[in-house]
Amino acid sequence: MYNEPIFLRPVFKEKIWGGKKLRTVYNYDIPSEQTGEAWVISAHPNGPSVIENGPLKGQTLAEAWESHGELFNKSVDNNEAYPLLVKILDANDDLSVQVHPDDTFAHEVEGVPYGKTECWYVLDAEPGSELILGHNAETKQELEQMMANGEWDKLLRRIKVQPGDFVYVPSGTIHAIGKGIVILETQQSSDMTYRVYDYDRTDADGNQRELHLEKAAAVTTVPHQIPEFNQEESVSVDLNKRKLVQNDYFGVSLWRLNGHVEQTMKADFLQVSVIKGDGVLSLGEKRFAIEKGMHFILPHGIRKFELSGEAEFVVSWV
Structure with a gap:
């Protein structure tokens, strides 16, 4: 793996x-x-x-x-x-x-x-x-x-x-x-x-x-159509997740981290952009420093990962 x-x-x-x-x-x-x-x-x-x-x-x-x-x-x-x-x-x-x-x-x-x-x-x-x-x-x-x-x-x-x-x-x-x-x-x-x-x-x-x-x-779509999409929010003590959109092509969420959380990955893979702050990504015993301006993919096969710090991420998936 x-x-x-x-x-x-x-x-x-x-x-x-x-x-x-x-x-x-x-x-x-x-x-x-x-x-x-x-x-x-x-x-x-x-x-x-x-x-x-x-x-x-x-x-x-x-x-x-x-x-x-x-x-x-x-x-x-x-x-x-x-x-x-x-x-x-x-x-x-x-x-x-x-x-x-x-x-x-x-x-x-x-x-x-x-x-x-x-x-x-x-x-x-x-x-x-x-x-x-x-x-x-x-x-x-x-x-x-x-x-x-x-x-x-x-x-x-x-x-x-x-x-x-x-x-x-x-x-x-x-x-x-x-x-x-x-x-x-x-x-x-x-x-x-x-x-x-x-x-x-x-x-x-x-x-x-x-x-x-x-x-x-x-x-061009005529007449213009205002797209409908439902945003969902999930709030825990240390992580606020707001799903911005999900369609046939991609899903996108905004994550606000303030503390330490463990997450289970459900998508085939996750694309992550760090847009504010810094922290640590943990995969088992491995630790990776992350900060604003970094972009990474969590590949398939990673079942759980941990995040700690104060940061914001835009996360996307297929």
Whole structure:
């Protein structure tokens, strides 16, 4: 049995809207002051995380998924890609307005394994920060007409957010993260994005980024649907668990630890991001120091584990 966590090294992505909070807040060694994303638990070919410890040190998560499927309770006839991707995004400027396809469209039209349903836990937000979630069109024709005419203020729905908010973004939902917001994103393992509007921005060479209006209109849910999801809270003396969402693709919970707890693992494997504080993870006689900015997987076969300290975690599973 593999009796230790799988710690992962983030992969960083420079973006036109990125900043430097991934360094100043999380102490990551970022490539520039326009670093927008840290892919912190990833087996996606566009940015696979590298394992930092144990017998698989130096391998990517994708390689571990392929060659050591038992760590994820993966059946021998499962030829699908690793299903999930976790990121931290630093929006130093507004992200483009975009939409993602569902599994069927992604597979049939783009030839990739997964569409993209995602969710955001707001780690930080400057006062008055807003994001875009949904639209006001009642028909596909109205959506296409408003997009063609550039009626963005009329079309797009905006909401204010603050640290600790949770936002669920099913595939087909028009959305954008606004300036001044840092989020932890849990999503299907997909990099398939259709850009709807980019504020007419240009890059260093004066070029505007490509838009994908035809595909965006094809995959957008019309009219906009506000997703329903039930949040459940479990409170004990030392650990507060709040299930944020559970759907066909993933479950996500927020854990607040203040003391010492023993947990039994019920999922095939757990993805864990330490978003605040520090503590100790114990697996039998083994102890592992954990702190804000660390990300790890508890592999299949670990039945019980212990946590001690004062920390907050975003935990996800298939």
